[in-house]
Amino acid sequence: MSRLKTTAIMIVLAVVLSPAVHYAQKGKRQDVFKPLRFFVGSWKGQGEGRPGVSKLERKYEFVLQDKFLQAKNKSVYEPQEGDPEGEIREDWGLFSYDEGREKLVFRQFHAEGFVNRYVLDSLSADGKTLVFTTEAIENFWPNWRARETYRILNKNEFTETFELAPPDSDFELYMTNHFKRKP
Numbered sequence: 001m002s003r004l005k006t007t008a009i010m011i012v013l014a015v016v017l018s019p020a021v022h023y024a025q026k027g028k029r030q031d032v033f034k035p036l037r038f039f040v041g042s043w044k045g046q047g048e049g050r051p052g053v054s055k056l057e058r059k060y061e062f063v064l065q066d067k068f069l070q071a072k073n074k075s076v077y078e079p080q081e082g083d084p085e086g087e088i089r090e091d092w093g094l095f096s097y098d099e100g101r102e103k104l105v106f107r108q109f110h111a112e113g114f115v116n117r118y119v120l121d122s123l124s125a126d127g128k129t130l131v132f133t134t135e136a137i138e139n140f141w142p143n144w145r146a147r148e149t150y151r152i153l154n155k156n157e158f159t160e161t162f163e164l165a166p167p168d169s170d171f172e173l174y175m176t177n178h179f180k181r182k183p
Contacts, residue, residue: 032097035104035123035130036060036069038152042182049162049175051087052077056177069095071108106132106148113139116146128152143167156181 031037045056054075063070071093079086093108104120118132134146145165152158159178163171 032104033062033069033095035120035127036095039071039150039158040069043179044182045177045179047075047175047177049173051089051175052080052083054078054177056179058179063094067096071095104132115139118146118148121147141166145171147171 039060043058047054054077057074075089077087091110106118108116115138117136121133122131130150132148147163149161165171
């Protein structure tokens with residue numbers, strides 16, 4: 001067989017087998033969203049903290065060909081001194097996986113105009129505690145930081161703590177939310 005024919009056969013085989021090799025490698029890839037799969041579904045809950053007592057509704061679902069986990073949240077705060085009508089706060093979020101950094105990223109968009117970009121800082125060995133810390137906050141005071149910690153209590157409950165830190169200061173608790181899965 002001539003060298004030209006051998007080369008042509010090798011090129012054809014490479015082109016034909018390339019998708020199969022790529023697919024096989026992709027199939028072995030770890031599930032980057034595994035730490036978040038617990039949250040998929042609809043939730044209700046209660047919260048309390050600096051803004052007062054609230055009733056919560058949240059839904060997590062995969063969107064855009066399962067490349068992102070979307071979170072939609074609504075918090076209804078009870079009337080209180082200084083806010084006799086109460087308040088409704090809404091936010092939407094998208095969890096993604098940054099392949100370059102090999103990190104989960106959470107972008108959270110608030111109706112008030114704040115945009116938080118969090119990165120997963122730590123995941124407990126049992127996978128039940130996830131800590132996300134901001135690397136940027138848009139439309140807020142400069143150099144502030146935020147942290148969200150999710151703790152899975154059982155197959156149908158989790159808590160979320162939200163903390164804020166002014167520049168050059170430690171985090172302080174702002175609110176705690178307790179969620180239960182809707183049937």
